[in-house]
Amino acid sequence: MAGSVDTEGFKEHHPAHHFKDADHEFFTVKNGMWLFMLQEILFFAPLFVAYFTFKFIYFEDFQYSAAKLDWKLGAVNTVILIVSSFTVVRAVVAAQRGNNEGLIENLIYTIICGFGFMIVKAIEYSSKIADGVLPGAWMNNAALVEAAPQAPLFYSLYFMMTGLHALHVAVGIGLFAWLLLKAKRRELxxxxxxxxxxxxxxxxxxxxxxxYLFPLLYLVG
Amino acid sequence: MHHSPEGTTYLNYPKGLMSWLVTLDHKRIGMMYLASVLFFFFVGGVFALTIRLELFTPEQNLLTADQYNQAFTYHGVIMVFLVIIPMIPAAIGNFVLPLMLGAKDVAFPRMNLASYYIFVAASVMAVATMFFGGVDTGWTFYTPYSTQTQTATTLMLCAAFVAGFSSIFTGLNFMATVHKLRAPGQGWGQLPLFVWAIYATSVIQVLATPVLGLTLALVALERVAGVGIFDPALGGDPVLFQHFFWFYSHPAVYIMILPAMGVINEVIPVFSRKPIFGYKAMAAAIFGIALVAFAVWGHHMFTSGQTALVNMLFSLITMFVAVPTGIKVFSWIATMYKGSIHFDAPMIYAFAFLFVFVIGGLTGVVLATLGADIHFHDTYYVVAHFHYVMVGGTLFGFMAGLHYWWPKFFGKMFNSFLAKLSAVLILIGFNVTFFPQFILGIQGMPRRYWSYIPEFTALNQLSTIGSFVIALGFFLALGYLTHSFFFGKKAGSNPWRALTLEWESESPPPLENFRFDPVVTHGPYEFKGERV
Amino acid sequence: MSKDQHHHHILANSTSLKVLLFLFVFTFLTVFIARFDFGALNFPIAMLIASAKAMAVMLYFMGLKYDDNQNRAIFFSGFAFFGLFVFFVAVDFFARPSSQMPPRGQSFFAEVTGGPSFERPWEVSEEILAYGREVYFDQACHTCHGDEGFGDGIAGIAIGARSFHDGEGWKNGRRPSDVYKTLMEGLGAMPAYPTISVAARWAVSHFVLDFGPEPPADDAESLARFGIDPSLADGGLGSGEEERATIPVDFAIERYILR
Incomplete structure (x- = not known):
């Protein structure tokens, strides 16, 4: 089957035996993917619930601690991700139209955006680490704790929420790299x-x- | 996958150990789950008997107090995560669901196999904790003890986290299967109620389990890294842990009971030779239970220090769960009314279920009553309540399903007399074990205590004796079922004369489930009111 | 039957560009609005803008506008259950009296490690006995061991809590350092108390011994188990003694239940 090519010039794909046809497979997998994202919403949920709870209890402390975040870097990351969502859409449309060059191009842009996001994140984190602004028991910035005693809690939540998100970004970059390989082999x-x-x-x-994270952590605090 | 040779079944085609280990066949995966779940049931049972032996007298019998804490922790963790939750959905559901839908497999067979191996990995991690200092937090992992205890809690938290993903993927798979792989003629209104029950269970699994996963990860992070939201010294709140934990763990108990109700929905009509009473109401009740399940978790926290306002809210809403549950119980009874009752082993378990589950459910209403719970919280009343619903409900439902679908799984019949004897033994043993615990709870005996005042001795001893009767019943079951597996009389494709799709295939089914294209032409319960 | 079963919708270029523009504009908007302080409305405004952006991504980029009801229901139900979760937790926390939350500028840490200190706490004295009595009740020892130390507290009866009036049969021994050891490590059903201060542990050890006959004396060897050298003025304490900065029971009760 290695060399067989479909009518559009792409590698032939055979749907699994328990599906009626390729469309049945596509829409079933899509259904499954939405279900997966449903559980992802609930996976992030406890962190948001904890954040909302403590934010309103320790209102001033959280505002004060959040002011130490660089909202400009956060905004840059927001723009990067929005652009990458756009390039993903372009990639899908390219594949739907059989435009393999367009597909490869947009996948590369998406991966670049992904890396861009991670680099900005690294800059943010390292600046915090350099200032001793760390989560929970690691907090090492006496002035901050003096002014906002619950800063360690804020930063626990900040690092956990953005960290979990960054982990998902990293996985996404890996997935797009895999897709790039598939695209190069004309499989999409x-x-x-x-x-x-x-x-x-x-x-x-x-x-x-x-x-949601950007305004919550960086703008409203 | 192509047509398997005539005369072969999923058990013997394809051949070889490797073909089982990398199988994508939902039937084989279901049977592997069955073996694992039964194995861990016995392990959890050993811990249970150890606990009961220790509690035979107030003095130390077998265990020190620390070891006792470990014993009830392992009993709880193993039974909840490795037995009761996967028991019906993963073992029976995996096998039966696609067959009932006329599908060739579940939506995502590779994910199904992955679910199983994730489950195995989780169970290995859980068992491994025994060699690294054990775990003594109770299966509920309450902070602050769980963030401080020097035992192998972190590894156990990881094990439970991993097990959670097995559960999520199974639920996701089943939902997509029901959405997209139904046979022609099978709209939602023609689905067997077992499918409705498994579907509702899957919804809960997908929605609630991720919350548990993240919560346990947060506890592990707090243990390992001092980054936390539950430790007041870090500005956190231990009651928040309880909110997070029970947001999953209350719906989890409906993951446990809904599939059992699903089994009963199948067994009662078949063995009464009558259509189920109120199909639409039954389906709606299943969803009603699943929905209300998400809004009542605080009833586990009445004495935690959460505010009085939310105590009252949770108490009130919990009462509502009795409504759809009651609809189901009365519908089952109405189904049997003027039916032609056949007392085969599945039906005996169904009767046992009705009797025992109702007691469990009613005592749940008692516990939901805010004022009463202040007295009953953390006493043996709670222990008795949840064993009545989990054992009496889920386990009896499982046994009903195991016996009902046994001929379909293995193509063999079991010894009917021994099956009924074992069912009766288990039922009697169960009541002797747990009914006294209601009384002990009312009298004030706390749970998770290694000892008690001498006045409680007699009832504790009665309870211990009962637990060994249960064990006897299960060993008997192990005996006749093993015998049936190897030497049982060959079963036809439909020994119980049921009307759902799985019975139209061979027993056991071939690899591809049906040697023809199944089409649904009648409802699942259209019995014509036969007499014996 | 849903229309998507046969139809792969291809998002038009113009639509995706419009959505991109919309997202840029609303990102700018949310940053711009953050410059102004609307007080309590800051948070809802920010979340509203974010939700508008989220809707655009969900409907167009994720294709829910062109998809069937089932996928829409699946995704939106996630937010519904998230909302339920937030609702009940919020009701719990917001119904708590505001006096339960520490005012800004006060740290939990300061209150926990307070309490008197003693030069040579392993030696008994009137002051340390008085402090020991305080600790005995603050740490709820009396709930198991009884108000008069007879082991008849309501929680202790069920588990055979020790009566301090016996002179014999103490598993670890009856020297003050033996009682201190029991407090450090726990014993059977008696939990360990590593979280109370060193002074508090010695104080309560002396206090409980005071219920019974004259206890046997400590010597250099028995004290050395805890890093104490009695020939030194301060015993060498402060080196190698770990104190856990954790909330004491009385503090938690006062904060969470009594207020």
Missing amino acids: GPKYYTPLEMTGLYWHFVDLVWI
């Missing part, structure tokens, strides 16, 4: 682009989480 075309569609949905979800 109009008749079969399921892995691309699903990874795309995942990536938009990651964007969604950041759309």
Whole structure:
């Protein structure tokens, strides 16, 4: 089967035996992907619940601690992720139209955006580490704790929430790299682009989480 | 996958150990789950008997107090995460669900196999903790003790986290299967109620389990890294842990009971030769229970220090769960009314279920009563209540299902007399073990205590004796079921004369489930009111 | 039957560009609005803007506008259950009296490590006995061991809590350092108390011994188990003694239940 090619010039794909046809497989996998993202919402939920709870109890402390975050870097990351969601959409459309060059191009842009996000995150984290602004028991900035005694709690939540999110971004970058390889082997075309569609949905979800994290942590505090 | 040779079944085609280990066949995966779940049931049972032996007298019998803490922790963790939660959905559901839908497999067979291996990995991690200092926090891992105890708690938290993903993936798989792989003619209104029950269970699994996963990860992080939201010294709140934990763990008990109710929904009509009473109400009740399940978790926290306002809210809403549950119980009874009752082993378990589950449910209402719970919280009343619903409910439901679908799983019949004898033994043993515990609870005996005042001795001894009767019943079951597996009389494709799709295939089914394309032409319970 | 079963919707270029623009504009908007202080409305405004952006991503980029009801229901139900979760936890915390939360500038840490200190706490004295009595009741020892130390406290009867009036049969021994050891490590059903201060542990050890006959004396060897050298003025304490900065029981009760 290695060399067989479909009518659009892409590698032939055979749906698993328990599906009626390729479309049945596509829409079932999509259904499953939405279910996966449903559980992801609930996976992030406890951190948001904890954040909302403590934010309103320790209102001033959280505002004061959040003011130490660089909102400009946060905004840059927001723009990066929005652009990457756009390039993902372009990649999917390219595959749907059989435009393999367009697909590869947009996958590369998406990966670049992903790395861009991680680099900005690294800059943010290292600046915090350099200032001794660390989560929980690691907090090592007496002036901050003096002014906002619950700063360790804020930073526990900040690092955990952005850390979990960054982990998801890293996984996404890996998935897009895998898709890039598939695209280079002409395995993603109009008749079969399921892995691309699903990874795309995942990536938009990651964007969604950041759309809420950014104003919550950086702007409102 | 292609047509398997005539005369072969999923058990013997394809052949070889490797073909089992990398199988994508939902039937084989279900049977592997069955073996694992039964194995851990016996392990958890050994811990149970150890606890009961220790509690035979107030003095130390077998265990020190620290070892006792470990014993009830392992009993709880193993039974909850490795037995009761996967028991019906993963073992029976995996096998039966696609067959009932006329599908060739579940939506995502590779994910299904992954679910199983994730489960195995989790169980290995859980067992491994025994060699690294054990765990003594109770299966509920309450902070601050769980963030401080010097035992192998972190590894156990990881094990439970991993097990959670097995559960999530199974639920996700089942939902997608029911959404997309139904046979022609099978709308939602023609689905067997077992499918409705498994579906509702899957919804809960997908929604609630991730919250537990993250919560346990947070406790592990607090233990290992001092980054935490539960330790007041870090500005956190231990009651928040309880909110997070019970947001999953209350719906989890409905993950345990709904599939059992699903089994009963199948067994009662078949063995009464009558259609189920109120199909639509039954389906709605299943969903009603699943929905209310998410809004009542605080009833585990009445004495935790959460505010009085939210105490009252949770108490009130918990009362509502009795409504759909009651609808189901009355519908089961109405189904049997004027039916033609056949007292085969599945039906005996169904009767046992009705009797015992109702007691469990009613005592749940007692516990939901805020004022009463202040007295009963953390006493043996609670222990008795949840054993009545988990053992009496889920385990008896499982036994009903195991016996009902046994001929379909293995193509063999079991010894009917021994099955009924074992069921009766287990039922009697169960009541002798746990009914006294209601009384002990009312009298004030605390749970998770290694000793008690001498006045409680007689009832504790009665309870211990009962536990060994249960053990006897299960060993008997192990005996006749093993015998049936190897030497049992061959079963036809539909020994119980049921009407759901799985009975239209061979017993056991071939690899591809059906040697024809199944089409649904009648409802699942359209019995014509036969007489014996 | 849902229309998506046969139809792979291809998002038009113009639509995706419009959505991108929308997202940029609203990102700018949320940053701009953050410059102004609307007090309690800051949070809802920010969340509203974020939700508008989220809707755009969900409906267009994720294709829910062109998808079937089932996928929409699946995803939106996640937010519904998230909301339920937030609701009840919020009701719990917001119904707590505000006096339960520490005012800004006060740290939990300061209150925990307070309490008197003693030069040579392993030696008995009137002051340390008085402090020991305080600790005995603050740490709820009396709930098991009884108000008069007879082991008849309501929680202790069920588990055979020790009566301090016996002169014999103490598993670890009856020297003050033996009682201190029991407090450090626990014994059977008696939990360990590493979280109370060193002074408190010695104080309560002396206090409980005071219920019974004259206890046997400590010597250099028995004290050395805890890093104490009695020939030194301060015994060498403060080196190698770990104190856990954790909330004491009385503090928690006062904060969470009594207020």
